Amino acid sequence: MSIEITGVSKSFGPVAALKDVSLSIAEGKIYGLLGRNGAGKSTLLNIITNRLFADSGTVLIDGEPAAENDRALGKVYLMSEKHLYPEGMKVANVLKWSRHFYPDFDMDFALTLAEKFGLNLNKKVKALSTGYSSILKIIVSLSVNVPYVLLDEPVLGLDANHRDMFYKLLVERYSLRPATYVISTHLIEEVAGIIEDVIIIKEGEIIRQESCEGLMAQGYTVSGSSAAVDQFIADKIVIGSDDLGGLKSAYILGTLDRSAVPAGLEITRLDLQKLFIQLTA
Amino acid sequence: MLINTEDQRPIFIQIAEGIEDAILTGAYPEESQIPSTTEISIRYNINPATALKGVNILVDSGIIYKKRGVGMFVKAGAKEKLQQKRRNQFFENYIVKLIAEAERLGISPREIIMMIERGYQR
Numbered sequence: 001m002s003i004e005i006t007g008v009s010k011s012f013g014p015v016a017a018l019k020d021v022s023l024s025i026a027e028g029k030i031y032g033l034l035g036r037n038g039a040g041k042s043t044l045l046n047i048i049t050n051r052l053f054a055d056s057g058t059v060l061i062d063g064e065p066a067a068e069n070d071r072a073l074g075k076v077y078l079m080s081e082k083h084l085y086p087e088g089m090k091v092a093n094v095l096k097w098s099r100h101f102y103p104d105f106d107m108d109f110a111l112t113l114a115e116k117f118g119l120n121l122n123k124k125v126k127a128l129s130t131g132y133s134s135i136l137k138i139i140v141s142l143s144v145n146v147p148y149v150l151l152d153e154p155v156l157g158l159d160a161n162h163r164d165m166f167y168k169l170l171v172e173r174y175s176l177r178p179a180t181y182v183i184s185t186h187l188i189e190e191v192a193g194i195i196e197d198v199i200i201i202k203e204g205e206i207i208r209q210e211s212c213e214g215l216m217a218q219g220y221t222v223s224g225s226s227a228a229v230d231q232f233i234a235d236k237i238v239i240g241s242d243d244l245g246g247l248k249s250a251y252i253l254g255t256l257d258r259s260a261v262p263a264g265l266e267i268t269r270l271d272l273q274k275l276f277i278q279l280t281a
Numbered sequence: 282m283l284i285n286t287e288d289q290r291p292i293f294i295q296i297a298e299g300i301e302d303a304i305l306t307g308a309y310p311e312e313s314q315i316p317s318t319t320e321i322s323i324r325y326n327i328n329p330a331t332a333l334k335g336v337n338i339l340v341d342s343g344i345i346y347k348k349r350g351v352g353m354f355v356k357a358g359a360k361e362k363l364q365q366k367r368r369n370q371f372f373e374n375y376i377v378k379l380i381a382e383a384e385r386l387g388i389s390p391r392e393i394i395m396m397i398e399r400g401y402q403r
């Protein structure tokens with residue numbers, strides 16, 4: 001069981017948003033879909049859910065073509081920036097209609113979450129702040145009970161407390177009822193521990209897809225005096241560096257031979273956010 | 282237990298070492314139940330697979346054991362076993378680093394010994 005994306009391309013006028021993208025999204029894993037603004041994240045998620053049509057290529061959901069296929073699309077939920085509900089609709093009715101579209105929708109859980117987050121069920125969708133608009137969409141996403149949940153910028157406008165609540169609820173939900181979650185976000189540090197696999201997209205192309213742990217293990221950071229660092233990295237694959245006065249940190253790909261590290265140099269892990277910045281610069 | 286995604290140790294290692302610390306300090310006594318991987322992942326916002334990987338290190342090394350359908354427990358003799366392991370690592374983890382820092386600061390071996398004695402008198 002998986003979502004298989006094969007050779008998908010999409011252009012908007014002269015702009016190629018996705019270039020021959022192939023990707024496999026497995027069942028029961030949490031993915032981080034990382035890319036800079038305009039890299040093609042939302043386009044990809046919208047094509048998977050048939051909200052946009054690819055110029056070429058195919059999307060298979062558990063072996064069935066996704067395009068114009070209600071049964072296949074019923075297995076996927078996309079939380080996107082856009083609301084698909086009429087603006088005058090009340091929050092309570094949004095939940096009711098969600099159950100209509102997704103038969104396994106867990107209404108009790110949704111109501112519990114609404115209370116936890118302090119979401120007013122009688123408010124109209126258009127009257128919600130950016131933060132509460134995100135919260136409503138989060139509540140629906142965590143309650144739909146479909147095998148594939150795609151979250152496009154789920155924490156937009158949320159304060160630190162609500163973001164933390166969301167991450168905890170996501171992990172809890174995932175533990176009790178494993179499903180696939182694809183999280184597209186700019187707040188990489190916050191999800192670094194949650195995601196199992198990373199998909200990095202750059203200018204419409206997938207440049208990395210592998211386990212988070214595996215990606216981080218491919219390199220390390222070396223810090224110390226500029227002269228010592230420069231000497232140490234001379235024969236290594238350097239993906240980037242930061243300078244501060246006479247100090248330097250360099251980001252290296254490759255395995256580290258600890259016995260070859262001279263005194264005065266400090267070795268630390270790559271962190272996902274720095275790695276992302278260097279890979280997509 | 283503190284989990285830091287910027288730490289040089291992978292998260293699953295930090296989980297394993299955090300539980301070890303709790304066993305060593307007596308927070309998790311022998312034959313007592315430890316938190317489930319779900320509880321650990323929710324508490325630290327980490328993937329359950331990562332928490333499981335950390336816990337499995339301790340299962341494999343005979344520090345904790347699983348009771349089907351009940352949970353995970355600290356094995357009898359785990360504390361003693363961990364103390365032995367940490368003693369073996371003490372030189373690498375503390376003494377080598379202490380000497381390196383002392384050399385950077387120009388502290389003599391004699392001064393280090395005096396400081397250690399002073400530390401014990403507090």
